[in-house]
Amino acid sequence: MAKVMLDFEKPILELEQKIEEMRKYADNLDIADEIQTLEKKVDQLRQSVYTDLTRWQRVQLARHPDRPYTLDYIEMMIEDFVELHGDRGHSDDKAIVGGFGRLGKETVLIVGHQKGRDTKSNLYRNFGMPNPEGYRKALRMFHLAVKFNKPIITLLDTPGAYPGLEAEERGQAEAIARNLFEMSHLPVPIIVVIIGEGASGGALGIGVGDRILMFENSWYSVIAPESCSSILWRSWDYKEQAAEALKLTASDLVEQGIVDRIVPEPLGGAHRNAQEVANTLKEILLEELKALKKMKPGALVEKRIKKFADMGAWKE
Amino acid sequence: MAWFRRSQENIQTGGPKKDVPDGMWTKCGGCGEIIHRKQLEQNLFTCYKCNYHFRIGSKVYFEILLDKKTFKEMDKKIRSMDPLNFVDSKKYSQRLDEAVRKTGLMEAVRIGTGEINGLPVVVACMDFAFIGGSMGSVVGEKIARAIDAARLKKHPLIIVSSSGGARMMEGALSLMQLAKSSAKLAQLSDAGVPYISIMTDPTTGGVTASFAMLGDVHIAEPAALIGFAGPRVIKQTIGKDLPKGFQRAEFLLEKGFVDMVVHRKEMKETVSKILTLLQN
Numbered sequence: 001m002a003k004v005m006l007d008f009e010k011p012i013l014e015l016e017q018k019i020e021e022m023r024k025y026a027d028n029l030d031i032a033d034e035i036q037t038l039e040k041k042v043d044q045l046r047q048s049v050y051t052d053l054t055r056w057q058r059v060q061l062a063r064h065p066d067r068p069y070t071l072d073y074i075e076m077m078i079e080d081f082v083e084l085h086g087d088r089g090h091s092d093d094k095a096i097v098g099g100f101g102r103l104g105k106e107t108v109l110i111v112g113h114q115k116g117r118d119t120k121s122n123l124y125r126n127f128g129m130p131n132p133e134g135y136r137k138a139l140r141m142f143h144l145a146v147k148f149n150k151p152i153i154t155l156l157d158t159p160g161a162y163p164g165l166e167a168e169e170r171g172q173a174e175a176i177a178r179n180l181f182e183m184s185h186l187p188v189p190i191i192v193v194i195i196g197e198g199a200s201g202g203a204l205g206i207g208v209g210d211r212i213l214m215f216e217n218s219w220y221s222v223i224a225p226e227s228c229s230s231i232l233w234r235s236w237d238y239k240e241q242a243a244e245a246l247k248l249t250a251s252d253l254v255e256q257g258i259v260d261r262i263v264p265e266p267l268g269g270a271h272r273n274a275q276e277v278a279n280t281l282k283e284i285l286l287e288e289l290k291a292l293k294k295m296k297p298g299a300l301v302e303k304r305i306k307k308f309a310d311m312g313a314w315k316e
Numbered sequence: 317m318a319w320f321r322r323s324q325e326n327i328q329t330g331g332p333k334k335d336v337p338d339g340m341w342t343k344c345g346g347c348g349e350i351i352h353r354k355q356l357e358q359n360l361f362t363c364y365k366c367n368y369h370f371r372i373g374s375k376v377y378f379e380i381l382l383d384k385k386t387f388k389e390m391d392k393k394i395r396s397m398d399p400l401n402f403v404d405s406k407k408y409s410q411r412l413d414e415a416v417r418k419t420g421l422m423e424a425v426r427i428g429t430g431e432i433n434g435l436p437v438v439v440a441c442m443d444f445a446f447i448g449g450s451m452g453s454v455v456g457e458k459i460a461r462a463i464d465a466a467r468l469k470k471h472p473l474i475i476v477s478s479s480g481g482a483r484m485m486e487g488a489l490s491l492m493q494l495a496k497s498s499a500k501l502a503q504l505s506d507a508g509v510p511y512i513s514i515m516t517d518p519t520t521g522g523v524t525a526s527f528a529m530l531g532d533v534h535i536a537e538p539a540a541l542i543g544f545a546g547p548r549v550i551k552q553t554i555g556k557d558l559p560k561g562f563q564r565a566e567f568l569l570e571k572g573f574v575d576m577v578v579h580r581k582e583m584k585e586t587v588s589k590i591l592t593l594l595q596n
Contacts, residue, residue, distance in 0.1 A: 176544070
């Protein structure tokens with residue numbers, strides 16, 4: 001399989017390939033020293049490229065086609081997962097998946113955006129862009145979680161809510177608004193994790209919670225850099241500048257008081273070692289859940305509302 | 317053609333061009349009728365011929381909705397901080413200063429208290445003229461404070477929306493205002509205080525996807541554009557022309573997302589009637 005290569009990681013991936021090739025001949029030839037030198041070199045290269053990524057490069061990593069998606073994390077972290085389908089009103093939106101399962105010893109509801117990996121699965125998943133019924137499906141499951149007193153985990157990864165004709169007819173705005181309203185006072189713990197792309201209302205539509213976690217190489221903002229470029233610069237060519245201006249990375253959002261905790265990724269991104277990332281996430285989620293479960297539902301909701309009420313920057 | 321040239325300096329038209337014509341005559345955006353200023357004012361800035369609703373700001377809307385001299389503005393002085401030091405082709409801080417100068421407003425929403433036929437209410441009204449009525453931290457905070465005031469006083473809340481959506485120049489902080497206003501409305505709802513959302517042309521993006529769509533009763537002005545995505549984006553996505561009347565107030569009524577489409581001239585009486593029914 002041809003590896004997907006982002007422009008800025010080309011030298012690293014090329015060097016890695018070379019090392020791999022050399023290893024094939026290592027038995028017959030005495031090139032161990034050379035391999036070692038190259039490995040050192042690629043290590044240094046990785047350090048220098050991946051530890052100082054620009055915001056746009058992080059956006060690219062967040063969209064990496066090999067990046068783990070919601071169902072991948074569910075498979076790697078959750079046992080006895082039972083997927084639920086449909087909003088009971090219109091249809092089953094494949095861009096949002098969810099169901100009950102066990103995280104460690106804990107039964108949780110886990111809901112997330114789901115992208116596809118190739119053209120066919122992307123069409124099936126609508127590229128991870130939900131229609132109103134996706135948000136209503138999520139809300140239906142949230143209410144089930146409340147009914148059975150189970151904590152909620154949501155995984156955000158979407159290029160946006162689908163801007164289609166039928167989506168508008170069925171009330172895309174109302175569906176998102178309803179979820180924000182309802183999620184803000186659900187009396188069970190909610191942990192939100194931005195695992196890839198957090199594009200505007202489409203992401204936030206399942207993103208109100210007690211703790212907001214964000215992967216190191218993910219982005220979250222009011223608009224995608226390209227669209228921002230096309231509106232403010234009147235051209236698609238300023239996406240890098242737009243990404244910089246929007247300050248949309250995990251560390252930016254911690255600074256802005258929006259994100260509580262960053263989930264670390266291996267050098268090069270989550271796809272470099274998906275299982276390791278899933279294990280880290282699982283550990284963090286269990287730790288966060290333990291703390292949240294100590295709170296009474298009323299206090300939990302009050303604190304959640306205050307958390308969002310405190311967001312913003314103004315002077316008077 | 318020397319005889320055709322001006323023999324003197326060009327005629328001066330005086331002063332820079334103004335965005336809002338303040339002459340005596342205005343052309344209707346709907347039917348093209350030329351309407352006299354006085355007549356327009358009398359008709360609450362709607363066309364007497366085709367009912368086209370002109371875009372108006374908070375100043376006129378508070379006059380339309382509230383009893384004379386009852387409006388008391390709250391939190392007038394909250395201003396944006398440009399938290400991201402945002403620069404595109406222009407600095408955001410500069411854009412803000414220009415908007416303040418051009419509109420005479422401090423931000424894209426004004427909030428306060430007033431009375432409707434003697435009934436005390438808390439009101440908020442957006443100004444589209446201020447950076448497209450976009451919602452950043454200040455709009456979110458003022459809406460939140462209006463909601464809090466309504467909850468604490470137990471007075472009904474009325475929000476008049478007109479907005480292009482969340483304000484890009486404050487990034488994720490703008491996005492969080494959707495959650496913030498919605499969370500506050502959940503509190504208001506739990507307290508049993510009525511909230512009427514009035515949507516005017518245009519109400520799109522983040523404002524629609526939060527407080528505008530969370531009213532107990534939704535009222536839209538005739539032909540107002542109301543939606544999540546803008547028509548241009550949808551057209552691009554589906555690669556087809558949009559049907560006539562798509563995303564207009566009447567379309568939303570048909571699809572079940574607004575309770576009624578109400579002419580501006582009947583707005584105050586309609587709101588008054590609903591509130592009286594709900595509260596007595």
